[in-house]
Amino acid sequence: MIELENVAYNYGGGELLSDLSLKLSAGSFHFLTGPSGSGKTTFMKLCYGALLPTSGSVKVFDEDLRKLDRDQMAMLRRRVGVVHQDCRFLDHLPVADNIALPMTVSGRDPAQESENLNELLSWVGLSDRADALPPELSGGERQRAALARAVIMSPDVILADEPTGNVDWEMSQRLLQLLIELNKMGKTVMIASHDLALIRAAKSQVQARVLRISNRRLQLAGADL
Amino acid sequence: MSKGTIRNFLLGDPQADRVVPPSGFTAQLTLFVSGAMAFLAVFALALSLASGRLADRWAEELARSATLRINAPADQRAAQTAAALQILRQTPGVAHARALTEEEQAALLLPWFGADLPLEDLPVPQLIEVIQDDPSYDAAGLRLRLSGEVPGAVLDDHTRWRQPLVKAANSLRRLGLVSILLIAGATAAMITLAAHAALAANRQVIEVLRLVGARDRYIAQAFVRRFTLRALIGATVGMALGVLGIFLLPEASDEGGFLTGLGFQGAGWLWPVLIPILGASVSFLATWIAARRTLGELS
Ligand SMILES: Nc1ncnc2c1ncn2[C@@H]1O[C@H](COP(=O)(O)OP(=O)(O)OP(=O)(O)O)[C@@H](O)[C@H]1O
Ligand SMILES: [Mg+2]
Numbered sequence: 001m002i003e004l005e006n007v008a009y010n011y012g013g014g015e016l017l018s019d020l021s022l023k024l025s026a027g028s029f030h031f032l033t034g035p036s037g038s039g040k041t042t043f044m045k046l047c048y049g050a051l052l053p054t055s056g057s058v059k060v061f062d063e064d065l066r067k068l069d070r071d072q073m074a075m076l077r078r079r080v081g082v083v084h085q086d087c088r089f090l091d092h093l094p095v096a097d098n099i100a101l102p103m104t105v106s107g108r109d110p111a112q113e114s115e116n117l118n119e120l121l122s123w124v125g126l127s128d129r130a131d132a133l134p135p136e137l138s139g140g141e142r143q144r145a146a147l148a149r150a151v152i153m154s155p156d157v158i159l160a161d162e163p164t165g166n167v168d169w170e171m172s173q174r175l176l177q178l179l180i181e182l183n184k185m186g187k188t189v190m191i192a193s194h195d196l197a198l199i200r201a202a203k204s205q206v207q208a209r210v211l212r213i214s215n216r217r218l219q220l221a222g223a224d225l
Numbered sequence: 226m227s228k229g230t231i232r233n234f235l236l237g238d239p240q241a242d243r244v245v246p247p248s249g250f251t252a253q254l255t256l257f258v259s260g261a262m263a264f265l266a267v268f269a270l271a272l273s274l275a276s277g278r279l280a281d282r283w284a285e286e287l288a289r290s291a292t293l294r295i296n297a298p299a300d301q302r303a304a305q306t307a308a309a310l311q312i313l314r315q316t317p318g319v320a321h322a323r324a325l326t327e328e329e330q331a332a333l334l335l336p337w338f339g340a341d342l343p344l345e346d347l348p349v350p351q352l353i354e355v356i357q358d359d360p361s362y363d364a365a366g367l368r369l370r371l372s373g374e375v376p377g378a379v380l381d382d383h384t385r386w387r388q389p390l391v392k393a394a395n396s397l398r399r400l401g402l403v404s405i406l407l408i409a410g411a412t413a414a415m416i417t418l419a420a421h422a423a424l425a426a427n428r429q430v431i432e433v434l435r436l437v438g439a440r441d442r443y444i445a446q447a448f449v450r451r452f453t454l455r456a457l458i459g460a461t462v463g464m465a466l467g468v469l470g471i472f473l474l475p476e477a478s479d480e481g482g483f484l485t486g487l488g489f490q491g492a493g494w495l496w497p498v499l500i501p502i503l504g505a506s507v508s509f510l511a512t513w514i515a516a517r518r519t520l521g522e523l524s
Contacts (some may be wrong), residue, residue: 050436070524071440078438088433092246104244149437156382 273401
């Protein structure tokens with residue numbers, strides 16, 4: 001699904017990530033952890049083409065991201081659901097429209113798939129907030145909305161960057177359940193998180209690999225997790 | 226663009242329109258500019274059409290007639306007039322030749338010398354009106370023959386003073402057309418600026434749209450549709466006001482001459498309809514180019 005080969009990245013200063021190689025196979029479940037500022041978000045961005053590696057190659061669905069033009073990149077983004085750490089909503093549109101946005105921009109009429117949308121809204125517990133504007137949402141509500149938007153196109157891969165960053169333990173458990181459910185439906189999932197308790201809770205329910213970024217490199221975390 | 230996309234573009238996708246936040250200020254600017262430009266374009270168009278008509282009329286009317294003047298002592302005037310008429314009748318390309326009567330000549334002089342002019346006491350030349358046929362006579366040949374047989378005859382085919390007039394009217398028509406082009410160009414420039422401002426103000430929106438898989442074409446269209454519709458509405462209102470202004474001008478009359486002939490005539494009233502269409506096309510192109518360029522830079 002996603003394949004990184006000897007990827008290095010820097011924002012212009014010193015190297016942030018070096019020599020990363022990784023293969024996410026279909027249906028796998030990964031956690032990505034590491035201290036704040038270690039490059040988790042950067043790594044995620046490399047995986048969906050928001051950033052291109054300074055060296056090495058990233059392939060998604062067997063396509064080298066560097067060889068895609070903007071239209072092809074757009075088509076690829078429709079197949080990869082992303083929960084951004086900062087959510088990235090259109091603040092002038094109600095929550096329901098924001099969640100339906102990937103459908104709207106790909107030319108599908110959300111009105112015709114409103115059943116799908118309503119189901120998704122209740123799945124993330126936002127049915128009664130559907131008409132609110134994103135700035136009116138709480139942190140946890142924003143993250144649930146972001147997750148709903150990430151999955152509305154039923155993508156094959158879901159990349160979630162700190163999807164439980166702003167929520168209490170109970171809510172984070174609920175969001176985790178949603179992602180585990182999606183994985184059981186065959187989706188490939190990767191979650192960036194530094195919440196070790198969450199990772200432990202997940203490992204008891206699903207076959208998950210834990211990757212850690214440390215000293216600019218990617219390591220498989222040991223059994224201590 | 227295929228037929229389907231044009232239909233989509235015109236009917237619009239209300240959902241797609243909303244992905245770009247409404248922008249009150251640039252919207253009002255666009256409306257105002259396209260309205261004002263359309264208003265001006267109506268006058269440029271009217272000027273251009275009227276001077277075109279004038280040029281055609283002068284060219285047409287004056288080209289068909291000429292005057293032969295007989296300057297001869299009173300005792301030879303009748304004989305020379307008869308000889309000239311004889312020659313004219315034999316000349317191929319002359320449809321009709323007729324000596325003006327004394328009353329007609331007096332009427333021509335009336336505006337200049339008043340009613341009680343004793344014409345018979347003055348050495349007024351005899352005038353012969355010559356109407357050309359199609360094809361016309363050979364003026365140089367005719368002059369040559371007249372100079373041999375009718376010494377007092379002077380052929381005036383009006384070209385001398387007709388040409389500068391027709392030329393002036395034609396220049397006026399061209400100026401009108403150039404004005405319309407300039408107005409279109411200025412509109413394009415203004416719309417380009419407004420579109421750039423709108424695109425820059427919506428950088429974040431564009432970024433989010435891209436993250437969820439919007440193609441450049443989709444994003445550009447959201448902006449292009451807006452500006453085109455605004456330009457269409459603004460230009461329609463401006464054009465309507467301009468046409469109303471023209472409509473309220475005084476009727477065309479002989480006394481007013483060119484000035485009162487400025488209105489549109491008959492089917493000419495349909496010409497201004499092209500102005501909003503031109504305005505919308507101009508802003509469509511301007512926004513499209515601005516959007517494609519900005520989107521290219523933002524990648
Ligand atoms: N656009 C940017 N330009 C320059 N430096 C950046 C940029 N984005 C991130 N960085 C730097 O790169 C490093 C890694 O950032 P990143 O966001 O990937 O970390 P992270 O592991 O996701 O952190 P957190 O756990 O706090 O979310 C940080 O030191 C950050 O300051
Ligand atoms: Mg991060």
